[in-house]
């Protein structure tokens with residue numbers, strides 16, 4: 001049965017799956033940002049986590065070379081370039097001391113986000129359940145929802161340092177759940193976890209036959225001595241887990257669109273199957289160039305960490321002057337803080353910041369139910385601009401009481 005739209009054309013009746021996911025919050029703020037910019041107003045945009053730092057020189061040079069090689073002009077291999085897969089497996093060994101088979105346990109992706117959505121399409125049927133701790137990176141829940149499944153939101157609360165209370169998950173949810181997402185260092189909270197959480201998760205997911213998905217987009221962005229673990233450092237994890245690694249934040253390559261997924265070979269094969277119907281894999285030139293990033297010594301990341309750490313300190317110290325007393329996050333590139341009581345919603349507070357202080361942020365509600373009441377600042381501009389953002393908040397009388 002088809003119904004026609006109010007414009008009378010049946011093709012304008014969009015698939016119902018688009019109605020399963022919210023989109024309006026971003027759209028509204030984006031429209032507002034655009035209006036201000038068109039008026040010539042200088043908006044300090046701290047909304048998206050899109051790194052402003054340059055991509056590595058070695059990758060850019062390799063890209064120029066790869067562009068001259070006509071073999072790269074043809075379709076990429078569906079399974080990804082062998083060289084890339086071997087280099088990724090070597091990096092996993094160098095960084096986490098874990099062994100992965102490059103042929104069957106590594107798969108290049110045009111971004112973790114795309115990979116997460118394709119994973120859900122490959123695994124989730126209507127009626128299936130995914131466990132997603134929230135606030136979360138929205139793709140963790142959106143993939144499941146678009147595939148017609150439902151999401152059990154597990155709260156990440158400030159009083160628990162934004163770590164999940166695994167014992168609180170009802171057994172019937174564990175019985176039904178097919179996927180369990182976990183992501184530390186965490187977007188949006190900046191929280192980090194130790195290997196003990198991963199051990200407990202591997203135990204629960206093994207016992208209940210749930211696929212554990214670790215999203216390690218911020219593995220190299222940690223501060224004050226914290227070192228992020230990989231799920232594969234837990235014995236037996238490969239039986240039930242996969243892990244997403246992205247170039248977007250580690251190498252400031254968000255626009256190049258490259259990532260990889262590692263782990264359980266059956267799941268990787270399922271993702272491959274799904275993707276053969278949808279895309280042609282990652283651009284040959286991007287793969288050939290980004291291989292070089294794996295050779296960058298791990299110690300080099302310290303430079304990037306120092307930049308984000310200094311930005312973190314500017315914002316947390318600045319917010320302190322305005323009445324917020326928040327702990328300095330040990331990971332990722334965000335500051336997550338509560339909305340002053342006089343605002344009814346995180347959206348209302350963000351709109352005020354945008355309209356009056358010309359500072360763009362993201363309302364916590366867009367990261368899931370347990371994100372409401374907070375907002376997120378992304379550390380994607382330099383220290384002076386971040387200081388100016390705080391100054392602008394002060395000038396319009398924003399305080400946390």
Ligand SMILES: Cc1ncc(COP(=O)(O)O)c(C=O)c1O
Nearest residue numbers: 111112113137187217246248259
């Ligand atoms: C936790 C997390 N995973 C994945 C992504 C997106 O990664 P990619 O650029 O590889 O799609 C983000 C982006 O902000 C993120 O915060």
